[in-house]
Amino acid sequence: MSEKKYGLTVKVAVLTLAAMLYTTSMTTPALGEIAKAFPNVSATEVKQISTIPSLMMIIFSLVPGQLERFMSKKAVIYLSFILMFIGILPAFFGGMTLILFTRVLFGAGHGMLFPYAASMIAYLFEGEERDALMGYKTSVGAVSGIIFQVVGGILAVYSWRYAFLGFLLMIPSYLMVMFMLPEPEKKSTQAETSVSKGKATVNTYIIALLNMILNIMTFSFMTNVSIVMVSDKIGNAAQAGFVLTLFTVGSFIASMMYGRIITKIFKKFTIVFGVGFLGLSFLLLVNVNTYSLFCVAGVIYGLGFGTFNPEIVLKVIKSSSAPAAISTGILFALQGFGQFLSPFALTAVTRMLGITGPKAAWNVAAVGVLGIAIILCVVLAFTKTEERPFAEKR
Template structure:
């Protein structure tokens, strides 16, 4: 079969979603085992133990762009297969390694594997699907990421109940995914290559350039959105710990925090499932305005929250923001990037995604020093999110009332009138 004739099947879709489940799993799967690992290595510092969770994200930020460019050169399926193999071997290495430095080296290599998975799965979805089908699949991908964190972190916790080493075995799921990649996926071809492959035709590759400016704006939006979102897993439990209302289940406020974070994750996953319908009806500027408003309102409500009802409303709003952010940025990248540059563009996506996570932890330090309380900190970041929504709200007005001044190609999901 000519590669141009390949049509993704339901099995292709399934394994793309399973691969997407791995994207946010990097450190989360073994997080429940950290106290046990600390006890097993009493001479190791708390900082080095915490790197077991955070180091993969650093590796993704460092290597994501390079792996994206590599996938453009040698093929996305090849990079994806190698990345899943690396994910499986490096992820499970903690089961048999006997020192913290060795385990940390394995975690860094794990991050390299995850970076390759992020770049290639997103690029393959863009290559395999078009139009509203693509928007729906990207929404399903965002939902799969959220479900993956929920399921795999829970599974890691159950395995940690056996032993801290057993928690690392959750990464062996990569074996199933690798088999699916090899059996159900084919390398997509560039559109001009399909034309050239036709008998008797010779069409040169178009002189398209890498769209730096529009992608930079998309990356900045993703960076800021992720910076805001990661306040939830890192600082929300501390807010809950200081709330009297959160002691409804006793002094174990961690359980209360976990339940509410799970509610937010469910909201994010549901939005991902319905994202295709949302993208069909609304312009991406509208969606991003709603995204940042949801972040802003949710974080501001946490700033004033004194009851669990308000906390529930807040986490749902933040979950809605995250559920809209990821697929919207991915459809934006797909709309402005020529196919031959998709791997590189998705590499930038993976870098922005993970730098936002790191920057969230750094940005909190000066803000909490000024704000003093966690309520005030969330209120401050909520205000920042509301301010960030303003440029996109103005862009909506410009698109609606001044269409003649557009300088770029029409955007794919225009608002219905």
């Protein structure tokens, strides 16, 4: 029996989940104003407003797969939205204690919602349509990140409390999910039992660990661009922001082309293309010292990210018979852990190797990421199956 086809309204509803993942950046522009409003609070504590949701993601992205055992998928999504929406409370009252408490709850909801941005696409769509939507998910995320940060910045100009009012944008998304997003149909009894009891395989963890290792290295692009450009007199903070904007542009272009063009050209080597471009951007960054070439590197990094991100999600979903929320939960939990570890791990490696300077971490990333791309290329060249090179046959 053919699978049910869903129209534009369902696609918009499922993509709005990806947009909501970037509400975490809404309050980032207000951190400076919050620090001024609470002069007795340390800078480290203020920064926790941004870091707490990332830490919560490590834990709570694993929760949906377990909740699905006795709750519907949409019920888990509703719970995620409710926890995230609590983050609006500091707009009306309270001090730093309330802000941090609501960020913990927001982070819990954010972590629970994270797997569904990908898994609902896998639950509702198949084939080329699924692959294209997975790419569009990355595009929507890239654009949403910019919009929410701009909105947060504009609101913070008037008052740091107003930045939290940006969470009102979650209401239209919640309504779209409620009225436009269908609950994925349950399979036949035998198939349903098989899937519900499905567990993540060794390949699921291999893919998730690979993604974690790559995030340890590649996340240094985001954290180090401004530091390197200012310290090496390549550009100022505004120009560093433009390089990051070009990364978003590159990511948008690649993710829009992912399902319809890139996967058709590179087939099972699509992941090599993505990782290779990420490595190439670091190789360029290590060897150039001009603003224009940093801009080029930003675009190349974006092209790699926009290809790698949807590809690794599809790889992990196909790696086992477990519900998509479980496999993607493992992927994103380890991804968040890798991003959290990134500065500590790269500092330890550069000290061990005796590499110094603002670009020290990028030297490690260039070699490491390109090395992984070469290894993946060799492994895939000797892998017969094209659709699921990492997955165990069931």
